[in-house]
Amino acid sequence: MRELHSLPGYYGWNVVVSILVPALLLLIAWLIFQPIILDSQVSSKISEETIAASSLDLVMSDVVRVAEGLDLAVSQGAMSADMASSIRTDLTDVRSRLGEIGVALGSEVTAETLRAAQTYRSISGTGLLLRTIGVLAVGLIGFAVGVLRTNKDFRARNVVETVVRYILIAAASIAILTTVGIVLSLIFNTVEFFRLYPAADFFFGLTWAPSFGGGSELGIVPLIWATMYISLIALAVAVPIGLFAAIYLSEYATPHVRAVAKPLLEILAGIPTIVYGLFALLTVGPLLMNVFGSGGALGVSWMSGASSVFTAGAVMGIMLIPFVSSLSDDIINAVPQAMRDGSLGLGATHSETVKQVILPAALPGIVGAILLAASRAIGETMIVVLGAGAAARLSMNPLEAMTTVTAKIVSQLTGDADFASPEALVAFALGMTLFVVTLGLNIVALYIVRKYREQYD
Incomplete structure (x- = not known):
């Protein structure tokens, strides 16, 4: 009988890698792009007048807080899921209702903010379901591929060691990129500051x-x-x-x-x-x-x-x-x-x-x-x-x-x-x-x- 190319443990790890790597890559991509897509869809529900009166970031932060408050109310049994999706500001004081369960909102909840929050909850719930199904499906496909290509000629050790090397490179890259990101965020805002305030007065000022x-x-x-x-x-x-x-x-x-x-x-x-x-x-x-x-x-x-x-x-x-x-x-x-x-x-x-x-x-x-x-x-x-x-x-x-x-x-x-x-x-x-x-x-x-x-x- 011909000997295996790699130790038996490497074939098992190859199956594990075939499951985890594609699933994790899909999960990471989803976590990166879902908030962008979600914000773009929810922000379309907000009028230009509301954005002009404040700013899109502030309005979106209010929308997210209301959406999270509705989720908390549903989880604590303070309201049903159907009620959270159909509640209206002209019939219910949403701010007081959420305040009863410990959700503090800085201002009154407008009808526009509530509708955007309900849309946010709906899209988030659908996205969570699709993400779960997608990750499980990719994991099952990876399991099938890993099992099917397991044979005595398959170089499992080489594949596993290559994946481990790339994981180590990715870990080192994350540390480096984090440092670069911190430095760049400081540089951009520092440059903006010096456009507004003289550098000589900043570095040599005694007051x-x-x-x-x-x-x-x-x-x-x-x-x-x-x-x-x-x-x-x-x-x-x-x-x-x-x-x-x-x-x-x-x-x-x-x-x-x-x-x-x-x-x-x-x-x-x-x-x-x-x-x-x-x-x-x-x-x-x-x-x-x-x-x-x-x-x-x-x-x-x-x-x-x-x-x-x-x-x-x-x-x-x-x-x-x-x-x-x-x-x-x-x-x-x-x-x-x-x-x-x-x-x-x-x-x-x-x-x-x-x-x-x-x-x-x-x-x-x-x-x-x-x-x-x-x-x-x-x-x-x-x-x-x-x-x-x-x-x-x-x-x-x-x-x-x-x-x-x-x-x-x-x-x-x-x-x-x-x-x-x-x-x-x-x-x-x-x-x-x-x-x-x-x-x-x-x-x-x-x-x-x-x-x-x-x-x-």
């Missing part, structure tokens, strides 16, 4: 004073200064403590102490940043006020409120300790034992070995850990919102309240300004600036890592 009524001063310098100031204080707290903790855990601690101390230290990484922000606002800030504030222990009035650069920086540094310690610990443990043995064999003490052999060998990874912590500090929002205050100012005093780029991105996108106004679009310019700064840090880190890696390889 941040947005005004939703117009006449804003949107200089980024105070925000960049506060961001870097708080990040430096955070690193000054996190790097020594985290690095010393990593050295102790990897080189001096007993296995029992390490098994207990390292998980306890890493618990800090799992605490939500909003909790750190509350800790800064309610504990660290008042504590600093008791020392540096008016009537404090030192009898000085350097601090006028609990919010300050030092408050946010110190708490952020505590948050970054596990990032530095955990990564540095793993990097130090990765240094070959032969390097330790060689140093000790030449007569060096344990501390000399750590200082002159282990740390230089682990330096590229440690620099990477520090830069990762720096990027994390630059992008932090909640701690600086609660701990640093909201004042955009240039000052060397770490006990004064300041604000950062990320905090202002949040505030500018949650205001009442039109999304096409400079006061809203400036958030994208701030985000792009932060992206470039972080990218620069990563490039510097990569250069340092490569330089020292060549030295200690």
Whole structure:
């Protein structure tokens, strides 16, 4: 009897691939194109006068909310499916009826919006049924094809490995395309912002004073200064403590102490940043006020409120300790034992070995850990919102309240300004600036890592 070309398991996986790949491709294509077709069909039910009075996006969002509210009412038994399809605004207060089941609508439901929502529900229901039938049909066809071509001459292993390779390529492409999409969205909106606001005033302006009524001063310098100031204080707290903790855990601690101390230290990484922000606002800030504030222990009035650069920086540094310690610990443990043995064999003490052999060998990874912590500090929002205050100012005093780029991105996108106004679009310019700064840090880190890696390889 002639042997099979591939192991039996590959033939089974070929059938699985024949089912899943076409079905998933159909499902993905359906999920991409169905909303486009659905919106075009539903938007045709909306008059030009309604669109002119608001905008198509806002009207469609109302239609979707009403449609989802009707679906929820049907699922909870508050109304029948026939009633949801035939309900009228002149006979029923739709907004109040949906409000009874917890669906909050911002305005009255017009007859036009209700008709569009009912059309949306009808098309969505039909589309769901067709999608289910289509996916099952394609899966069954794939199963039949996979079974029929299974024979001793079929190269199942080659087919399966090719499909797996394409899946890996697709996964990598998704990650890359997501990054490209994020960058492009920032670039387009940033370019639009600079069409409305001078770039020189943005990058070199020393005043941040947005005004939703117009006449804003949107200089980024105070925000960049506060961001870097708080990040430096955070690193000054996190790097020594985290690095010393990593050295102790990897080189001096007993296995029992390490098994207990390292998980306890890493618990800090799992605490939500909003909790750190509350800790800064309610504990660290008042504590600093008791020392540096008016009537404090030192009898000085350097601090006028609990919010300050030092408050946010110190708490952020505590948050970054596990990032530095955990990564540095793993990097130090990765240094070959032969390097330790060689140093000790030449007569060096344990501390000399750590200082002159282990740390230089682990330096590229440690620099990477520090830069990762720096990027994390630059992008932090909640701690600086609660701990640093909201004042955009240039000052060397770490006990004064300041604000950062990320905090202002949040505030500018949650205001009442039109999304096409400079006061809203400036958030994208701030985000792009932060992206470039972080990218620069990563490039510097990569250069340092490569330089020292060549030295200690």
